[in-house]
Structure formats: structure tokens, C-alpha cells
Amino acid sequence: MITVEEARERVLSQIQRLDTERVGIIEALGRVLAEDVVSDIDVAPFDNSAMDGYAVRAEDVASASEDAPVRLAVVEHVPAGAFPTRAVGPGQATRIMTGAPMPEGADAVVMVERTREEDGGAIAAILAPVRPGENVRRKGEDVRAGEVVLSAGEVVGPAAVGLLASVGCDRPLVYRRPRVAIVATGDELVDVTEKPGPGKIRNSNSYSLSAQVLAAGGEPHVLGVARDDVASTEALLSRAPEFDVMVTTGGVSMGDYDVVKGVLERLGEMDFWKVAMRPGAPQTHGRIGGTPFFGLPGNPTSTMVGFELFVRPVLRKMAGHSALDRPRHPVTLAHDVKKKPDRRYFLRARVERDGDGGYVARLSGGQSSAMLTSMHRANALLVLKEGESHFAAGSVVECIRLDMEEGTP
Template sequence: MLSVDEARARILAGLQPTGLEQLMLDAAVGRVTARPVPARLSNPPADISAMDGYAVRAVDTAIGARLAVAGTAPAGHPFTGRVEAGTCVRLFTGSLMPDGADTVLIQENATRDGDRVTVHESVAAGRHIRRMGQDFAAGDAVLPAGRRLGARDIGVAAAANHPWIACHRRPVIALLATGDEIALPGEPIPPGGIANSNSPMLAAVVRAAGGEPLVLPPARDRIEAIAASLDGLRCDMLVTIGGASVGDYDLVQAGLGARGFAMDFWKIAMRPGKPLMHGRIGDTPVLGLPGNPVSALVCAVLFLLPAIARLSGDSIAQPEIEAARLGAPVPRNDHRADHLRASLSRDADGMHLVVPFERQDSGMLRRLALSEALVLRAPQAPALEPGDQVGIIRLDRLGL
């Protein structure tokens, strides 16, 4: 069986980012840039005042000096003349610095009486001026390729005079649940049946990661039904749910095989989620998740989220791992990496305090919903006591 890290590396190695599309700024948040964003102008585009006050020559600002006000220059309305000896121009934050001035006398350090200003504090040359290109110069790459855009990035792109940004297209992730026993939520549940919690849950995972879920009708436990579900399918990744083990009714491998599935690997040394499958049908990558909902969600965190990130153009290779202290003992681990569902709080020192739930049954969805973190336990990890440090993956940080 493969380790979690090796399996994830093999999945990501076969993925390429989706093509690009041009998006308006307000539609680009959360998307990943497909190429660098160069500034189309400098910011500021010229020397401007950083404060309300007066544009002056520093040599004219001896304490007690009286300067003639030659004009007023609100932001967006530059003064067209020149600041000569013994004169000043009224400015406001963002006003263009007029020719001849080399500093700003802030209004708190001056008194105006009619068309005269009295200086109360001398000011050195260059004070309270934002220089042209101080933030960035025309031609600078204000955003790199591969950056997931937040509100601050949208702001800098707008300041660089871009109304559109080239981003990677949202990857389409097809979700195919299998099994005779599953019914759509809200439908009558037949004897021996269960509500299909996996498809809605994993669709939410895909959306939270920036992908576009394509939820296919569940396929029944017949090879031909599974194979037929793939006819005409167009997606960036196919995710099957359930039926990938070796039971008499675990027919996903055979159903995919009828459409040319090439297996890369099957089975991971992990808990929950051992029967994970990966391969390709032509150019389409396939990820086969366990049918147990808790196992499916844990595998989605470890493998599907990084895959969606890679398809989206992001360089993320694995979920962020943070440090926490245990609030309860945990026993020695066996040969499989374990991922314990746990609650999360803060201890007296402000550090994360994590308490694994006593029961870790992988069929307990409500317990999963109450979990705030996964505690990572390496194969053969020793027993730990309260206060010992562990690595965790915070589910709230993932939007899950």
C-alpha cells in the first residue's frame, strides 16, 4: 500500500491547470491568475501630496515666514502654474504636486489669513510627498501567475488599471456515486437503503475549493450501468464514490475498465480511506473515493482538495498542517496513517488544544460535522499524553 504523501504526489503529478478565461475584476475573486499582471501605469502616476496642507519650497519655511497663496489644487484638479519663492499652493491628500514645490507644509503647522499663510514649523524637502511609482512602476508585475485572488489583489489590479484579469477556468469535477442502496435526500428510502449524503457533501467540497461540481445520477451496482454513466461525459476530473473495494458488488473498477480505465494505484496505508483508487480514462484523471461518507470526506481533504488546487493553477500540494497540543491521551498507532476527528479550542497559553473524539467510527457523520480538525497520526506513532504536540488539519480553514 502507498503512503498518503506518495499517493498525493502521484495524483498531482498527472494534473495540468485548466485553460484561461478573461474575467472582470468583481468576478475574479477566489480564482487563480493564469499569467502575471503587469502594471499599465505607475502608482502613484505622479508625485502627490500625502496630507492636507500647502505645497511649498522648503527654503521658504522658516518659522514665522508668511507665504502668498497662489492657488488651490484639489485632487483631480492640478495647479497649472509654478510655486515661486515666497508662495504656496493649497493642497489636499492626493493632490498633484505643482512645479517648483519640493515639500508639503501640513495644515496643522500653518495658519491661513486670507491669501497669506504663516509657517509655524519648518519642514524639510521631500516631506509628506508620495513619489511617482512609490507603490509600483508601470511594467511591474503587480500579481504573479498562480496567485489565488483575494480582495486586496483585486484592489491592486484595479490600481494598475486592469478591468479584466486572465484566470484559470474553474475545473469541472464530475461526481459519480454508485450503489443500489442509495437514494436522493428527500426521496422515500426503501428497505435496506440510505440517503445519498456523499454527492451533496462532495459537491460542497468542490465548490469550497473553487471547482465546479457536476453531480451525475447515481449508478446502480452493474458494470454496464457504471460504464454508461461515462458516455458523453466531459470534465477535468472524474470522482467515483463507493464500489472500489473487492466485494462482490464493488464493480467500479470493472465498470470504468469497460471505458478504457488505466489503473495507477489502489489502496492507501491510511485510516479512514484505505480503498482509494487513482488512474485515467484517456486524458481524464480519475479519483475513486471510498463509499463511507467519513472516509470520503477525509480522502477529499487529503487528495481531492490539492487536486482541485492544481487544476485551478494553484501550487498548493497539501492541506496546511498546524501544531496543537493534545487535550486527551491517544494510543500507539499501527501501520496505517490515522486521521482522528477532533474538537478544537485554545489552552491557557493561547495554543490550539485538540481533543480527539473517543469514538472514531467512520460511519458517524454527525460526529464528523462536529469535528473542527483532523489529528494526524503517522504509522507506528507512539502513544501520546495530554500536553504533547501533534499536527492537525483545521477543517474550518478549508471552508468545510
């Protein structure tokens, strides 16, 4: 049996980033850029109005007020998408919409709320002064042509999607999503559409694992259920080389019908099969045909916790991420917690702010590894280290935030 740290180090040290691919702009959301993105134009591409109003010469309206408006002749109306054809001279103005190019001669925009139309729109009565440059967005104010706007290694978020579109990068180069094969094991499993008979349970793990893979940025591929015999298990596990990662659930303990460990040793190589943790000490890791293999325990919470600690960071590293671990921070226990001292515990909990700006944690329900309800209610895992058995109310322990993405401050 090895420690959690040793298991994670062994697992992650063998993982490399996947190859790259070009995808559409929207498909790039959440992906990691594999190269810098350089703008082909200035953004904004021309001086333009930041407001609906009138483009003017600031010196013409320096004395304007509601009591003594400055009246200017309107020489043109320029909507967004059009280009001005007339310059603005002394005593003149152009009616202009937000985003429309500034006409020659004008150096400021008076917002429409500080103006009044007269003579059917032929005259603009200006009710307030403006400074030169006021309400004008300058050419290249956001981005200059040739400038790196997004760097390799950055994660594409919604704003980055907009930048990609703004600079004409319609097929950004990103790291590929890991393709993850999922295999549930056990004669007791039935489909979710079936009502379980005596000794049977629905196959929930394939679904929770698929959701975890998606949430980690991977592509889940559910291969089916391996029954508790060597032939069925070997048939599915032998497909591991078709994928970037294979994850199984169940069949890794010491029971008479737990066959995954033996099949792994026959088809590939095993690195470890027990970790000093709870829930989920039977954590199997190895390779089949070069594909990383994770044999997670069959109890639902053990499966999910094992995925969080070992599989999720692997998928993120493959996908090009540098931040591999969810945020951790200290919390104060709201009540006593007891455990066995021989291994590290990861307990499902709700973490909330206290009145002093810190965090307080309460268990989110029963801690049986078969109970999914407390995992559903949890937003954190309390980390209770080896060597201690009693944590009194008021003790400070560490938590892993399940409701925060990696890299969150």
C-alpha cells in the same frame, strides 16, 4: 493495499497544469497567474498630496509655530481629479486635497490640522513647519512603467486585484479552474428535499464534495446519482472525458452492490483501489478516457478525508498552484488515543494554542466515518502512523490544519 505516500505520489505524478484563459480582474481572485504583469504607467502617475492641507515651499514655513504662525496667500484650490494651473511662489500656498497633483514650486504639504484659515480662506496660517517632501507621494513611488508588478505563478489576492487595476491589466492570463464531475452512488440515496423512508438516506455527499471542490478552486458539476446497477453507473461514469476530473462517492467496497470498481475497469484503467488508512481504506484511482478518476468511499467523513488527501492537491496542481499541501505541525495530545496498528489514522480534532506557545489537540467528537458533526467541529486531522496502537496524553503527533490554506507559514 498501498501506503498513503505511494498513493499520493502515483496520483500527483500524472497531473499537469491545465491550459490558460484570460478573465476579468475580479474573476482572477484566487487564480494563479500564467504570465508576468507589467505596468504601463508609473504609479503614482504624478507627484501628489498624501494629505488634505496646503502645498507649500518648506523653506517658507521653517519657522512656523502655533505662537508665531506663518501666513501665506492661497493662490488656488485643487481637489483630487483636477490639475493645478498656478505655480506656488514665495509666500504662497495652494489648498490641496489628498491625491491631487502637486503644483509647481511646492515641495511639501502641511496637513490641514496644522493650519488655520483666515480672511475667508484667502490666507492660510501655518502652525507647524514641514520638511521638503513631507506628505508628498512621488511619481513612480510604488511602481515604475515597465516594471513587473506581479509574476507568473503568483496567486491573485485582494491587493493583487488592486494592482491589476492600477496598471491597466483588465484581462490577466490565469490557469483555468478544473471542471470536476461529481457522481454519488447507491439505491439508498434520496434528494435532500425528501424525508428519507425506511433504508434511505439523504444525498449529502454530493453537496459536501461540491463545497470541497469550490474551496479547492475548482468548478463542481453534479451529474446525479448512479444506482446500484452496472447500466446506471456506466451511463454516468462514461461522461468522465467531458471533465478534467471525475469523483464518485460510494460503490467502491467489496459489497454485492458495489459496482464502481468493475465499471472503471471496463471503461478505463485502474491504478489502485485500497490505501492503508482510516477512515476510507477503499480509495479507488484510475483514468477514464484520460480523465483522472477518484472513487471515494460512501461514508461522509471517509469521502471528505479522501478528498483532502488525494483530490484537493490534484485540483490545486491543475490550477497552477505550487503549494499543494495544507500546513502541518506538531501537537500535544490532551488525552489518550487508541487505534489499530495496521494502518495510518486521520482523526478529526480541535487544535488550539496552549499556554507555552505550542499546540494542544483534542478529538472533536466521535470518529465513526458516518459522523459529519465531528468533521464540522474539526479544524485539523491528527495523523497517527502505522505500527503503533496507543498514544498517551502528552504524546506529540503531527496534524494537518484544515483551517489553513496551502502555503501558510
